[in-house]
Amino acid sequence: MGKSTKDQRDHFYRQGKQEGYRARSAFKLLHLDEQYALFGRPGHSLGAHIVNQERGAPLPSDAASRLCAVLGEKLGRSVYASLARDAHPPGYVIDLCAAPGSWSQVLSRQLKSSGACIVAVDLQAMAPLEGVAQVVGDITTEETCVAVQQAFQRAQSTAYTQPADLIVCDGAPDVTGLQLVDEFLHAQLMASAVSMVVRLLRKDGTFVAKVFAEPHTPSTDMLLAQLRRLFRHVELAKPPSSRASSAEHFVRV
Numbered sequence: 001m002g003k004s005t006k007d008q009r010d011h012f013y014r015q016g017k018q019e020g021y022r023a024r025s026a027f028k029l030l031h032l033d034e035q036y037a038l039f040g041r042p043g044h045s046l047g048a049h050i051v052n053q054e055r056g057a058p059l060p061s062d063a064a065s066r067l068c069a070v071l072g073e074k075l076g077r078s079v080y081a082s083l084a085r086d087a088h089p090p091g092y093v094i095d096l097c098a099a100p101g102s103w104s105q106v107l108s109r110q111l112k113s114s115g116a117c118i119v120a121v122d123l124q125a126m127a128p129l130e131g132v133a134q135v136v137g138d139i140t141t142e143e144t145c146v147a148v149q150q151a152f153q154r155a156q157s158t159a160y161t162q163p164a165d166l167i168v169c170d171g172a173p174d175v176t177g178l179q180l181v182d183e184f185l186h187a188q189l190m191a192s193a194v195s196m197v198v199r200l201l202r203k204d205g206t207f208v209a210k211v212f213a214e215p216h217t218p219s220t221d222m223l224l225a226q227l228r229r230l231f232r233h234v235e236l237a238k239p240p241s242s243r244a245s246s247a248e249h250f251v252r253v
């Protein structure tokens, strides 16, 4: 392992301890939020106008038509839709493969003030977290998928069940050391996460998942192509807190 990678690992490890996170992976989600505004950017000027408009406040100018005038109808609408999405904090969130819970801690801390409803799922039970409902189960089984759906419904105070705005998955199977077996097990996990996303994520909601895939390889291109058949925008990211020596990347749809 190179010196800079080791230093970086130590830095995030120490910072995680100082900030009370259960794992250094917390920073991966925080960095993905910096890149994609996963938790909303209500302070963003255009985003704030859009939120105000949706709340009925007068908009000083018509942001959507101005964007269309500059960028053309199709791109303008698409940029407007993504700014509108990024302006809102997600209200309904599912954290798949959540233990020991540092991503759930990030979600709980970042979204506490907006009163988000958060459900965390893992094979292992984790220490309780304020504002996070837990399901212990295997996400590759139908039984757990139903249990997540039920917990998600119970965690919502309204009669009408909202679909999720954001689903995150940092799942990793126990490593066997046999590359083909490990890749197969991770692909199973990803397929199960995607099948939950198809059932529980709202249209234009956000899904973020860890994948072990180097960019521009045939297997990564195939994975991204498969995801693009289901989701409009699919991107591959490598947050600075993810070790450079690891094939770990994150897909965001």
Ligand SMILES: C[S@@+](CC[C@H](N)C(=O)[O-])C[C@H]1O[C@@H](n2cnc3c(N)ncnc32)[C@H](O)[C@@H]1O
Residues within 6 Å of the ligand: 022, 023, 025, 026, 096, 097, 098, 099, 100, 101, 102, 103, 104, 121, 122, 123, 124, 137, 138, 139, 140, 170, 171, 172, 173, 174, 189
């Ligand atoms: C890297 S850890 C997740 C770390 C977590 N995001 C955090 O920040 O604390 C991977 C997790 O995936 C979970 N996992 C692996 N296979 C699973 C499965 N089939 N169903 C549910 N959870 C699973 C493991 O139990 C483990 O807790």
